[in-house]
Amino acid sequence: MASAKPAVDYSIYLVTGRDLLPPGKDYLESLEESLQGGVTVVQIREKTADTGEFLEIARASQVVCRKYNVPILINDRIDIALAIGADGVHIGQSDMPFSVARRLLPASAIIGVTCNTPEHVAQAVRDGADYVGIGPAWTTQTKKNLSPVVGVRGLKELLAPLGTSGVKSVAIGGVKSTNALHCLHGAVSTIGHTLDGLAVVSDIVASPQPRDAAKRLAVIVQAFKSTRFNSFSLSHSTCVNFRELYTPEIIKASVGKLLNAIRTHAPLIHQITNTVVTTQSANATLALGASPIMANAPEEMADISKIEGALLINMGTVQALDGMLEAGKHANLNRNPVVIDPVGVGASQYRKECADALLNTFQATVIKGNAGELATLAKSDEVLSKGVDSVGSGFADPATFVLNLARRERCVVVLTGATDWISDGRVVVRLSNGHPLLAQITGSGCLVGTCVASFCAGASLVAESREPARELAHGDMLTAAIGGVLALTVASEFAAAREDVKGSGTFLGALIDELGALTPEKIAQAAKVEVL
Ligand SMILES: Cc1ncc(COP(=O)(O)OP(=O)(O)O)c(N)n1
Numbered sequence: 001m002a003s004a005k006p007a008v009d010y011s012i013y014l015v016t017g018r019d020l021l022p023p024g025k026d027y028l029e030s031l032e033e034s035l036q037g038g039v040t041v042v043q044i045r046e047k048t049a050d051t052g053e054f055l056e057i058a059r060a061s062q063v064v065c066r067k068y069n070v071p072i073l074i075n076d077r078i079d080i081a082l083a084i085g086a087d088g089v090h091i092g093q094s095d096m097p098f099s100v101a102r103r104l105l106p107a108s109a110i111i112g113v114t115c116n117t118p119e120h121v122a123q124a125v126r127d128g129a130d131y132v133g134i135g136p137a138w139t140t141q142t143k144k145n146l147s148p149v150v151g152v153r154g155l156k157e158l159l160a161p162l163g164t165s166g167v168k169s170v171a172i173g174g175v176k177s178t179n180a181l182h183c184l185h186g187a188v189s190t191i192g193h194t195l196d197g198l199a200v201v202s203d204i205v206a207s208p209q210p211r212d213a214a215k216r217l218a219v220i221v222q223a224f225k226s227t228r229f230n231s232f233s234l235s236h237s238t239c240v241n242f243r244e245l246y247t248p249e250i251i252k253a254s255v256g257k258l259l260n261a262i263r264t265h266a267p268l269i270h271q272i273t274n275t276v277v278t279t280q281s282a283n284a285t286l287a288l289g290a291s292p293i294m295a296n297a298p299e300e301m302a303d304i305s306k307i308e309g310a311l312l313i314n315m316g317t318v319q320a321l322d323g324m325l326e327a328g329k330h331a332n333l334n335r336n337p338v339v340i341d342p343v344g345v346g347a348s349q350y351r352k353e354c355a356d357a358l359l360n361t362f363q364a365t366v367i368k369g370n371a372g373e374l375a376t377l378a379k380s381d382e383v384l385s386k387g388v389d390s391v392g393s394g395f396a397d398p399a400t401f402v403l404n405l406a407r408r409e410r411c412v413v414v415l416t417g418a419t420d421w422i423s424d425g426r427v428v429v430r431l432s433n434g435h436p437l438l439a440q441i442t443g444s445g446c447l448v449g450t451c452v453a454s455f456c457a458g459a460s461l462v463a464e465s466r467e468p469a470r471e472l473a474h475g476d477m478l479t480a481a482i483g484g485v486l487a488l489t490v491a492s493e494f495a496a497a498r499e500d501v502k503g504s505g506t507f508l509g510a511l512i513d514e515l516g517a518l519t520p521e522k523i524a525q526a527a528k529v530e531v532l
């Protein structure tokens with residue numbers, strides 16, 4: 001074993017699995033190709049080999065790893081690690097206790113520990129582990145007796161106990177190039193702790209081209225790591241003064257540009273929405289200048305999400321959860337923004353489970369809801385719901401609430417009500433437009449979701465940077481969310497002021513008309529925007 005602790009780059013952590021090799025693919029050839037593709041650390045995991053065979057495989061693998069100067073770790077077997085002088089070991093919760101492994105191994109040995117709960121992580125930190133393998137992030141066929149899936153949002157909870165310990169972390173379980181960016185972006189603790197890498201078996205080993213498979217992952221991890229603001233951590237506000245970037249004047253001007261972009265490009269707004277508001281949502285989309293498509297079948301999601309636009313998932317009548325999950329995954333893959341409207345999420349346990357499934361399966365760009373809905377998502381009992389409505393006067397401190405929820409869910413949060421509150425985890429904006437008649441029509445909140453999705457598509461179309469390896473959605477989604485809310489609330493004021501509006505029935509028609517008649521100038525004149 002080497003004398004000094006090797007510096008390990010955990011970015012692309014390959015765990016071997018010979019059973020998964022494609023027919024005809026040689027193990028060592030696959031390993032070497034994956035190293036050429038950018039694997040930065042290798043763990044030899046042999047669940048079926050006897051000791052002699054394991055030793056032979058480990059030795060042969062070490063020769064290949066040394067050629068690329070990549071550290072080699074051994075799964076479970078301290079004896080094999082000692083025998084070949086490996087760089088370290090990976091141990092699970094039911095393997096050799098950490099203290100014994102530490103005693104048996106040289107001081108220079110890297111020891112990594114599997115952690116499935118925050119308590120496991122806290123213990124690994126106390127023990128002095130070098131890194132933790134946290135997960136399972138998703139379900140996988142690769143490991144028997146898999147622990148319960150924690151999901152991307154669970155990874156974030158597992159990162160929290162690492163604190164300032166310096167212990168490194170990799171996510172494991174179902175990690176693939178198709179979900180890698182979601183995993184990295186979503187798994188950031190509230191104090192800004194990010195993953196150090198991704199641990200992968202099948203996405204590389206089962207590939208006939210492991211070099212390409214490793215490269216795909218490496219590009220994503222490197223791009224994520226090089227992003228200056230890859231987390232919603234407090235440190236942001238010390239680097240950039242966001243309140244200078246987002247003044248009310250700048251916001252109003254940017255919203256106008258997004259409205260023009262929608263009108264010019266008519267982006268596709270894919271909406272999986274409830275049966276109550278489908279027609280009015282489609283009409284509102286058309287009025288704004290975008291192009292609606294209402295499509296629920298999982299089979300069509302891959303095709304629909306290839307067209308540039310945005311996705312709205314409205315949980316008002318959850319009839320198509322499979323379609324919603326599939327649509328969200330494909331939207332992330334194609335870098336289309338995703339707006340989630342968790343309508344009535346507090347009304348039933350089923351809806352709560354659906355919302356969890358959605359938020360763990362793909363990364364939302366914007367979550368929009370009333371106080372009761374967002375309180376349910378945040379697991380707060382400060383505001384209660386009755387059906388799809390919020391009960392009571394709302395949060396005592398809505399600004400802090402939206403800021404924290406945005407940081408927790410790693411997206412823009414829109415809290416609707418008489419006053420609307422919007423945050424991306426860095427800036428909080430208060431909007432004070434709207435009219436009481438909005439409360440007299442069904443689905444006015446759903447229309448906000450439609451407008452926000454349309455503006456997100458507009459923001460994506462005019463985005464200055466388009467880096468698919470680094471961004472799950474291109475463009476300024478904070479401004480987009482503000483634009484969507486302003487469009488509906490400002491239009492509602494114009495509609496309510498019309499002489500032909502006699503009540504809620506005529507108001508709805510006038511509202512659609514006024515959405516169609518909105519201009520950047522009208523929005524800029526009427527918008528009541530405060531940046532807090
Ligand atoms: C990086 C990494 N994380 C977790 C595991 C799982 O290890 P363990 O819990 O010991 O289960 P087996 O791998 O032995 O099935 C891992 N191997 N690597």
Ligand SMILES: Cc1ncsc1CCOP(=O)(O)O
Nearest residue numbers: 140142143173174200201202
């Ligand atoms: C070893 C291990 N530990 C938790 S999940 C897992 C297997 C991960 O394999 P894959 O990357 O193919 O999902």
